[in-house]
Amino acid sequence: MKILKPLIVVFIVSSLLTSCFKDNDDTATVTRDINDFVWKGMNSWYNWQTEVPDLSDTKDDNSSEYAAYLNQFSTPEDLFNSLRYQYGVTDRFSWFIDDYIVQEQQFQGISNSFGLKFQAVQINNNGDIILYIKYVSNNSPASNSNILRGDIINAINGTVLNTSNYNSIVNDLYKETVTLSFVTENNGVLTPTEDKTITATIVYENPVYLAKVFNNIDGKKVGYLVYNGFRSSYNDEINAAFATFKNENIDELILDLRLNGGGSVATSSYLASMIDADAGEGIFANLEFNSKHTGENGSYNFTNTLNVYNADNVKTGEETINRLTTINRLFVLVSENTASASEMVINGLKPYIPVKLIGTTTYGKNVGSITLYDSPGSDYTDRASANPNHSNAMQPIVFQIFNKNGDSDYTQGFTPDIEVKEYEYWNNILPFGDENEAVLKAALDDIRGYTTKTGTIKKASSNIKSLDLKPFNKFEKEMYLENDFSLN
Structure with a gap:
C-alpha cells in the first residue's frame, strides 16, 4: 500500500476569503512565471495531455519559440483554457484558480x-x-x-x-x-x-443536512439522508448519521444526492463503506492517470475506518465506520446537480447491491482533479513551496475513475429508474423529509410497492420548463484527491 503523498490538497482557514498575496511590481515577470507554470503543470498531469498538440513534450525544446508562444496569451487563464481538450465539450470540468486560499475554503463549504x-x-x-x-x-x-x-x-x-x-x-x-x-x-x-x-x-455549510427514520413505510423502517457535499471536515458527522440508522436497524435507505455536486474521493469511499458492509474491503473504485503518472494508478477499497478532520482540514483522529448490515438495496434521489463523487458512489456500489435512481438524469462526470500550484520542484503539487509572488493555481482533470467491473461510461449521466422532475411541482415544493415531497414520495411509494410514481401529487401545469442558472461556485461539481488516502 502506498500513500498518495504527491497529491496534496491543503485547507487553511486563516483569513477568510482574503488573499495573503500582494501584487508584485514586476508584473511581466510574474505573468511569465505563471504562464510557464500553467504549461508545464498541464504537460505533466493533464488527463488528455497526449490529445492536445500544444502540450506536446517538444513544445518547450526551443526556449525562444516557447517564450513567444506563452507571450501570445493575454492572461494565464487564457493559456490554460487553450490547453483544455475540446474545451466545454469533453473537458467541461478543469478550471484556473485565481486565489487558491479562497478555493480551499470553498472545498470545505466555507x-x-x-x-x-x-x-x-x-x-x-x-x-x-x-x-x-x-x-x-x-x-x-x-x-x-x-x-x-x-x-x-x-x-x-x-x-x-x-x-x-x-x-x-x-x-x-x-x-x-x-x-x-x-x-x-x-x-x-x-x-x-x-x-x-x-x-x-x-x-x-454542514453537508449532512438531514438524517431521518420513517418508522412505518409498509411495515418497514426507512432511513433518509440529505447529503449535499463530500467534505472531509464533516466525515464524523456523516458517520454519526449512520450510527443512528444502524441503531434503528433500518430496512431500507434513501440517499438524497439531488444537490450534491461531489467533493472528496476519500469521503465518497467512506460513505459507500457505510452503506454496504457486505462489500467487505473489496474494490470500490480504480483510478487511472495519464502515461506520465501510471505510478499513481490504483484502487480505492471499501474500508472499516475513516479519518476525522477539524475545520482547518487537519487530521485529528480516526473512527470506526458505522457500516449497515440490514439493507440489501439502495435508493438514490438524483438530479442534474448530482455529479462527480456522487456519481462515483452510484457507480462504485452497482457491482455490489441494486441501486435504484429516482429523479432526473445526473450530470455525467467520471473524472477527477488535483490542485496544482506553482511549485516546479514538487511537480507542481506542493502548496508549501509555491511561488510566493502570486496565488494562482489550477484544478485540471488528471484521472478517470472506474468501478470494480471496469465501468466508467456515464459521461451522459445516469438515467433514473423512476423519473420525477421536481420543478414540475414548483408551486408545492415541500421541505426535505416531508413524506409528500414529490421526489421522496416516489421513492417511498416504490418501497410500498405502488406502481404510480408520485401518487396523488398534482403537477403545477403542463406548460412549464426549467431554466439554467450558472453555479455560484466553480467547485460545485468536483471530485478531488487528498493527501492521506491510500491506494492499493
Whole structure:
C-alpha cells in the first residue's frame, strides 16, 4: 500500500476569503512565471495531455519559440483554457484558480454566500418566470431572514422576471446584496407578499443536512439522508448519521444526492463503506492517470475506518465506520446537480447491491482533479513551496475513475429508474423529509410497492420548463484527491 503523498490538497482557514498575496511590481515577470507554470503543470498531469498538440513534450525544446508562444496569451487563464481538450465539450470540468486560499475554503463549504440554491422555472406560455427556493443553508443570511425551501420569487431588485429580461436580471443574484420579491400562487395567479433584502456573509455549510427514520413505510423502517457535499471536515458527522440508522436497524435507505455536486474521493469511499458492509474491503473504485503518472494508478477499497478532520482540514483522529448490515438495496434521489463523487458512489456500489435512481438524469462526470500550484520542484503539487509572488493555481482533470467491473461510461449521466422532475411541482415544493415531497414520495411509494410514481401529487401545469442558472461556485461539481488516502 502506498500513500498518495504527491497529491496534496491543503485547507487553511486563516483569513477568510482574503488573499495573503500582494501584487508584485514586476508584473511581466510574474505573468511569465505563471504562464510557464500553467504549461508545464498541464504537460505533466493533464488527463488528455497526449490529445492536445500544444502540450506536446517538444513544445518547450526551443526556449525562444516557447517564450513567444506563452507571450501570445493575454492572461494565464487564457493559456490554460487553450490547453483544455475540446474545451466545454469533453473537458467541461478543469478550471484556473485565481486565489487558491479562497478555493480551499470553498472545498470545505466555507464561502461568502446568501445560503440559497434556486431553481428557475418558466411557468406558462406568457413567458412568466419564477424562482423557487430549492435549499437554505442553516445559519445563513437566508435562514436568518426566514426564507424557506419552497418559497417562490418573481422579481429580483424590483424587476419582475420574464423570458425577455431573465438572462440579464438573474445576474443580480451573484452580487453582494440582493432584494427578492416573494409571492404566493393560487390557480396560476401570483400574489405579492413581501420583499426581503439579504447580504452575503461567510457561511459554514454542514453537508449532512438531514438524517431521518420513517418508522412505518409498509411495515418497514426507512432511513433518509440529505447529503449535499463530500467534505472531509464533516466525515464524523456523516458517520454519526449512520450510527443512528444502524441503531434503528433500518430496512431500507434513501440517499438524497439531488444537490450534491461531489467533493472528496476519500469521503465518497467512506460513505459507500457505510452503506454496504457486505462489500467487505473489496474494490470500490480504480483510478487511472495519464502515461506520465501510471505510478499513481490504483484502487480505492471499501474500508472499516475513516479519518476525522477539524475545520482547518487537519487530521485529528480516526473512527470506526458505522457500516449497515440490514439493507440489501439502495435508493438514490438524483438530479442534474448530482455529479462527480456522487456519481462515483452510484457507480462504485452497482457491482455490489441494486441501486435504484429516482429523479432526473445526473450530470455525467467520471473524472477527477488535483490542485496544482506553482511549485516546479514538487511537480507542481506542493502548496508549501509555491511561488510566493502570486496565488494562482489550477484544478485540471488528471484521472478517470472506474468501478470494480471496469465501468466508467456515464459521461451522459445516469438515467433514473423512476423519473420525477421536481420543478414540475414548483408551486408545492415541500421541505426535505416531508413524506409528500414529490421526489421522496416516489421513492417511498416504490418501497410500498405502488406502481404510480408520485401518487396523488398534482403537477403545477403542463406548460412549464426549467431554466439554467450558472453555479455560484466553480467547485460545485468536483471530485478531488487528498493527501492521506491510500491506494492499493
